[in-house]
Amino acid sequence: MASIYKNNNTWYLSVNIGNKRKSKSLRTNDYKVARALKPHIEAQLIAELTGISKTNERLTFPELAERFLKAEHNWAQSTYDLKKHIYSKHAAGYPLPDNPNTRAIHIAHINACWNWGFANNLVEKANIIKGDTKGEFRARTYSEDELKIMFAEINDESFNSFVRFAYYTGARSGEIRCLSRENVLDESLVVKGKT
Numbered sequence: 001m002a003s004i005y006k007n008n009n010t011w012y013l014s015v016n017i018g019n020k021r022k023s024k025s026l027r028t029n030d031y032k033v034a035r036a037l038k039p040h041i042e043a044q045l046i047a048e049l050t051g052i053s054k055t056n057e058r059l060t061f062p063e064l065a066e067r068f069l070k071a072e073h074n075w076a077q078s079t080y081d082l083k084k085h086i087y088s089k090h091a092a093g094y095p096l097p098d099n100p101n102t103r104a105i106h107i108a109h110i111n112a113c114w115n116w117g118f119a120n121n122l123v124e125k126a127n128i129i130k131g132d133t134k135g136e137f138r139a140r141t142y143s144e145d146e147l148k149i150m151f152a153e154i155n156d157e158s159f160n161s162f163v164r165f166a167y168y169t170g171a172r173s174g175e176i177r178c179l180s181r182e183n184v185l186d187e188s189l190v191v192k193g194k195t
Contacts, residue, residue: 001015001016002014002015002016002038002042002045004026004031004034004035004038006029008073008074009029009074010025010026010027010028010029010072011025011026011028011029011030011031011033011034012024012025012026013026013034013037013038013041013042013045015042015045015046015049017046017049017050020049021049022045022048022049022119023045023119024041024044024045024119024120024121025120026038026041027072044121048121058123058124059117059122059123061087061090061091061113061114061127062087062091064113064114064117064122064123065087065088065090065091065113067117067122068083068087068113068116068117069083069084069087071116082105082109083109083113086105086106086109086110087109087110087113089106090106090110096129096131100132100135100136101135101136101138102135103131103132103135104131104132104133104134104135105135107129107131107132107133108133110129111126111128111129111133114126114127114128115128142167147167150163151163151164162176169189171189171191175191175192178191178192179191
């Protein structure tokens, strides 16, 4: 069974045969173009899923990472920079970080690259790294003494207000900077953010 779906403004085609599934970007945001490409790409994916056609390329991880970073993903620059850093470390043979949260981030990004390569017919299999991809929950609060020092030592009144507001609301910096007066209600705020 084949279906077209949209992800980040790009159309993809997904084909299921039994318990196997493969997806491929149609590299367009135009539905009519996606529909026109569907039969050709569907035939390719069916051939790959049934074993009639094997993967065309056998890229090494450094080659795959380079292709992955060059592909269109609509990432923020900071996301691109993080991925590039992680992939270059991994390609150079550095061990995964010891910190559980940093390690989880590295594993998740490396696995995403392998999965993309497999889905795009660039590698024979995704060499997934086993391990935690969520990290550990970190609960860190400031002590009363730390708060007193922080609020007393920030001399710029405007920035001090910003820091207090962030601390007492839990809002992120970007969320605070996007607030307008009509978003500040009597007992709540209306914000656009991560969650």
